[in-house]
Amino acid sequence: MTSTAGSTRRPEPLLRRFSRGERLVHRSTAALMLLCTGTAACLYFPPLAQLFGRRHLMVVVHEWSGLLLPAPVLLGLASRAFRADLRRLNRLAPYDGQWLRAVRRGTPGPRPAGKFNAGQKIYAGWIAGAVPLMTFTGLLMWFTRALPAISRASAIFVHDVTALAIAVVVFAHIRLAYRDPEARRGMRTGSVTTAWARKNHSQWAEEPGQRRTGSS
């Protein structure tokens, strides 16, 4: 966007946050997750089951969207930017401790964070553990006799309870994104304003060698 003549605001530099490949990984994962949870709801909740029926179709879509769910992330490993962000997500820096303490105490105001805050790091790790668990228990329900040592009832129980936890956590993830248009813009366009980055990801904004792209 170009600033129009007479604009009172100084054009603000944008920071590059996500590459095209990373956004593609996020978008395809989100689409598969929506398909998987949507069909799960149609299989699981009687009112939705009565509304949509077509149980076999729901089962097939659920199984395949679930199986394919890790694929975008695995393909994304080919991207250098994605691998670099995974390394960032993995490391609990000293300021992440401050971030967590501030959240626990409900301290208002900006909290220190790198490119990803401590909450995002924990979310990433958690969902990376929950999805393979769903795949494993889901496959046990699909191929009933694959592992006779584990009863079908046990697999279903773990699948159901983990599904509920994922529903809560992913809902919270979407709610936080809904409340922060700038964060959504970062995922949509790949760039964020420097002001937003300074406020929400101060350590990252201060890093040397930031790529600035155009202005808003």
Added chain:
Amino acid sequence: MSEPESGPPIARRVMLSMLGLGAAGIVTAPFVQNGWERVLGAVSQHDPTGLSGLLPNPGGFRYYSVAASVPRKTAADYQLEIGGLVERPGTYTLGELRALPQTRIVGEARCTDGWRVPDVPFAGVLLSDLLDAAGVRAKGKAVRFTCFDGVYTESLTLEQARRADVLIALDMLDEPLTHEHGGPVRLYVAPMYFYKSAKWLSGISVTDKVIPGYWEEYGYDVDGWLDQEA
């Protein structure tokens, strides 16, 4: 190049903890599940919001339909057709079925998806009575069931169909069968998984061999005995 952020590998630890928790869940599920069912049972009794119905719960009925929508049938337009390899093919209205001798069976409804409801009373006409009335021909070896949802089918061998715990059910929980539970008439095969108990029953046809039913075409056992799997 030094990494921009450093510290303990938090995401990896959270991920491995989650996997560990899942493994522990699978191992302890048989013990945890009973307690969970009891807690949910108690909670749902004092839950005006009905939100506890959203929690994973192996107890209680769930609604399954393989069709996009299912027409509603009442006593006015319901008909059960009996045909195939029989001497006297014919149809029954709901009133005619009610006029026949009724049998009440209290059994379990157990789904392959893990939910089960114990001690459910079903009442209706014994399938063997209807088969006897129609007169099965010597070539008849199996029974095929069709449903007015237009999609679902089921099957039993003639021997299974003649069991004293296989009902053409008109009542469930001592009330006339509701549409949601497959009313006005469904099959109830007490000794087998609940998918054998076809809902919205509209046709009974005696065949010379077992024709696999809807889910059986997708790999379910044709003989869905309950005691195969604890």
